[in-house]
Amino acid sequence: MSGKRSLIRSGTTVDQMVRAIGDRIVTGFLRPGEKLDEASLAARFDVSRTPVREALGQLSAMGLVERRPNRGAIVAVVTQEHLASMFESMAELEAICARFSAERMTSGERRSLEIEHQASARLVQLGAEEDYEYFNTEFHTRLYRGAHNAHIYEMTVMTRSRLAPFRRAQFMLPGRLAKSWQEHDAIVTAIMRGDGNAAGKAAKDHVSIVSEASAVFAVGDQLRAAPQHQ
Amino acid sequence: MSGKRSLIRSGTTVDQMVRAIGDRIVTGFLRPGEKLDEASLAARFDVSRTPVREALGQLSAMGLVERRPNRGAIVAVVTQEHLASMFESMAELEAICARFSAERMTSGERRSLEIEHQASARLVQLGAEEDYEYFNTEFHTRLYRGAHNAHIYEMTVMTRSRLAPFRRAQFMLPGRLAKSWQEHDAIVTAIMRGDGNAAGKAAKDHVSIVSEASAVFAVGDQLRAAPQHQ
DNA sequence: TAGCGGGCAATTGCATGCACTTTTTGCCTT
DNA sequence: AAGGCAAAAAGTGCATGCAATTGCCCGCTA
Numbered sequence: 001m002s003g004k005r006s007l008i009r010s011g012t013t014v015d016q017m018v019r020a021i022g023d024r025i026v027t028g029f030l031r032p033g034e035k036l037d038e039a040s041l042a043a044r045f046d047v048s049r050t051p052v053r054e055a056l057g058q059l060s061a062m063g064l065v066e067r068r069p070n071r072g073a074i075v076a077v078v079t080q081e082h083l084a085s086m087f088e089s090m091a092e093l094e095a096i097c098a099r100f101s102a103e104r105m106t107s108g109e110r111r112s113l114e115i116e117h118q119a120s121a122r123l124v125q126l127g128a129e130e131d132y133e134y135f136n137t138e139f140h141t142r143l144y145r146g147a148h149n150a151h152i153y154e155m156t157v158m159t160r161s162r163l164a165p166f167r168r169a170q171f172m173l174p175g176r177l178a179k180s181w182q183e184h185d186a187i188v189t190a191i192m193r194g195d196g197n198a199a200g201k202a203a204k205d206h207v208s209i210v211s212e213a214s215a216v217f218a219v220g221d222q223l224r225a226a227p228q229h230q
Numbered sequence: 231m232s233g234k235r236s237l238i239r240s241g242t243t244v245d246q247m248v249r250a251i252g253d254r255i256v257t258g259f260l261r262p263g264e265k266l267d268e269a270s271l272a273a274r275f276d277v278s279r280t281p282v283r284e285a286l287g288q289l290s291a292m293g294l295v296e297r298r299p300n301r302g303a304i305v306a307v308v309t310q311e312h313l314a315s316m317f318e319s320m321a322e323l324e325a326i327c328a329r330f331s332a333e334r335m336t337s338g339e340r341r342s343l344e345i346e347h348q349a350s351a352r353l354v355q356l357g358a359e360e361d362y363e364y365f366n367t368e369f370h371t372r373l374y375r376g377a378h379n380a381h382i383y384e385m386t387v388m389t390r391s392r393l394a395p396f397r398r399a400q401f402m403l404p405g406r407l408a409k410s411w412q413e414h415d416a417i418v419t420a421i422m423r424g425d426g427n428a429a430g431k432a433a434k435d436h437v438s439i440v441s442e443a444s445a446v447f448a449v450g451d452q453l454r455a456a457p458q459h460q
Numbered sequence: 461t462a463g464c465g466g467g468c469a470a471t472t473g474c475a476t477g478c479a480c481t482t483t484t485t486g487c488c489t490t
Numbered sequence: 491a492a493g494g495c496a497a498a499a500a501g502t503g504c505a506t507g508c509a510a511t512t513g514c515c516c517g518c519t520a
Contacts, residue, residue: 012299012503014287038472048505050280053473057244057284061291063384069242070472070511082380089381092326150312151319154293155385242473268502278475283503300481300502464519472511477504484499490492 013047017055020045025064025075026164036065036073063162076162086163087211091204093156094143098187098203099196101146109146110192116142117188124177132177139184143203146191167210183209243277247285250275255294255305256394266295266303293392306392316393317441321434323386324373328417328433329426331376339376340422346372347418354407362407369414373433376421397440413439 021041024030036056042049056073059065067073078086105113117139123132144156183206190199251271254260266286272279286303289295297303308316335343347369353362374386413436420429 014503015299039470049472050504050506054284054287057288058291061288069245071513072472085379085381088379089385092382096322149315149318151315151389152322155319155389159381159385244473269500279502280474280476302482302502462520464517466517467515469514470512472509474507474509476507478506479502479504481502482500485497487494487496489494 013051014054014058017041017045017047017051018058021055022059022062022064022161025059026161028165028168030075032075032077032165034075036075038072062158078162083166084211086159087207090156090159090163091207091211093152093159094140094207095200095204096152097143097147097156098191099147099200100149100152101143102191102194102196102199104148105146105191109142113139113142113146114188114192117184120184121181124181127177129177132180136180143187179209180206243281244284244288247271247275247277247281248288251285252289252292252294252391255289256391258395258398260305262305262307262395264305266305268302292388308392313396314441316389317437320386320389320393321437321441323382323389324370324437325430325434326382327373327377327386328421329430330379330382331373332421332424332426332429334378335376335421339372343369343372343376344418344422347414350414351411354411357407359407362410366410373417409439410436 021030021036030036038049038052038056041052045052056065056067060067060073064076065073066076101109116135120132120135120139123135140160141157144153147153183202186202187199187206190196190202251260251266260266268279268282268286271282275282286295286297290297290303294306295303296306331339346365350362350365350369353365370390371387374383377383413432416432417429417436420426420432
């Protein structure tokens with residue numbers, strides 16, 4: 001009855017579901033603790049429960065959702081403690097990426113990093129929050145790629161995804177853009193010098209500052225979404 | 231040993247499948263490149279294809295198997311390059327764990343680390359390869375736990391799993407046990423001193439040496455299992 | 461009124477079936 | 491004999507159905 005063949009063909013249905021649900025979690029559209037009902041999701045995306053179940057399984061393997069046998073799935077609820085551990089991991093991972101980037105980036109990568117970074121100064125002057133956020137993501141992705149290590153790249157991107165729902169908080173800090181840019185500047189300078197240790201330290205400090213800003217707001221958020229749940 | 235009917239009920243069928251298949255991959259019983267036929271696995275474990283499919287999906291999300299749409303699943307084949315990136319990651323992760331362990335282990339954790347480490351000297355004298363290997367795993371797990379960071383623990387254990395199939399090679403090196411013990415000793419000493427940087431460096435060196443030994447053998451292995459595959 | 465089963469609705473877990481895709485086989489052409 | 495094409499076989503992807511488990515609601519008892 002519901003044989004919608006007309007979904008855009010970009011991989012299998014399950015892959016699409018993983019991306020679709022994962023996106024909604026990462027962007028905060030689905031809140032930590034929120035119940036993920038198989039039938040509802042199936043109806044919502046107009047597929048049967050089978051691909052939904054597979055998608056939930058994979059998301060569970062990624063740590064984005066939590067599955068209790070016979071009791072359904074919910075968006076992963078992270079404790080304050082686990083959240084702190086992820087932010088700390090993120091700082092360490094960024095430090096590694098920055099250090100490796102300083103040692104391994106090609107001259108082309110260095111050049112475009114520098115150019116984009118300098119260009120972003122304009123966004124700070126304009127106070128273009130949203131555009132800067134987009135640039136910021138790009139900037140960090142450059143660092144991850146510049147490390148020239150596929151596995152570290154995977155771990156870093158994965159960790160960033162899982163932290164994404166908790167980063168919105170930092171938007172609230174005044175003067176954040178200028179501060180962020182200065183921290184980026186320290187990283188870029190160290191990378192251009194080829195000073196891996198300095199780059200690593202600068203990157204670690206950068207993340208640490210962000211995490212402190214985010215940590216507080218985060219927990220209130222998920223409590224609001226999952227009032228009763230043990 | 232085919233139709234194992236009375237599997238103990240510990241979690242859902244899918245979980246059991248993930249563990250069962252994952253173990254076979256990690257222990258090298260299933261070789262990289264080997265085809266994972268859904269129907270065969272279903273028959274082998276006496277379940278329907280549905281849980282097998284879910285398990286393969288999760289294993290794919292973990293990176294242990296590779297899934298080509300409409301073309302079946304195979305045990306993940308890692309390129310020489312990606313393997314190197316995983317070993318390098320492992321060195322960095324172990325370094326982080328050792329550094330944190332030096333800074334954060336409780337006195338109880340330090341004590342039992344030291345005791346077990348000293349006890350293992352006997353295994354070296356006896357040349358008890360297998361027992362030492364078991365101890366070795368324990369030793370490293372202690373470091374991962376001692377870091378008191380759940381997310382780093384997850385990443386480290388996961389990376390170790392994915393590297394497990396490629397570590398058998400190191401068994402072949404003569405004098406390996408004594409060398410390993412000395413490297414452990416350097417790590418333990420630094421941790422007892424509370425010297426995070428020294429512990430990290432010692433741990434990184436330890437892994438680097440293992441990886442060099444493993445890397446060469448590894449690729450021959452998976453080629454043997456997957457002669458034709460593009 | 462608070463506490464306690466017991467049955468019912470809702471939901472999950474798995475098996476089965478069918479449609480579609482890929483691969484193989486065998487025949488026909490050149 | 492080699493190449494190519496077509497039909498069959500094999501295998502994957504998803505929908506549906508049913509058994510099993512959980513949670514809830516309501517009546518019963520103290």
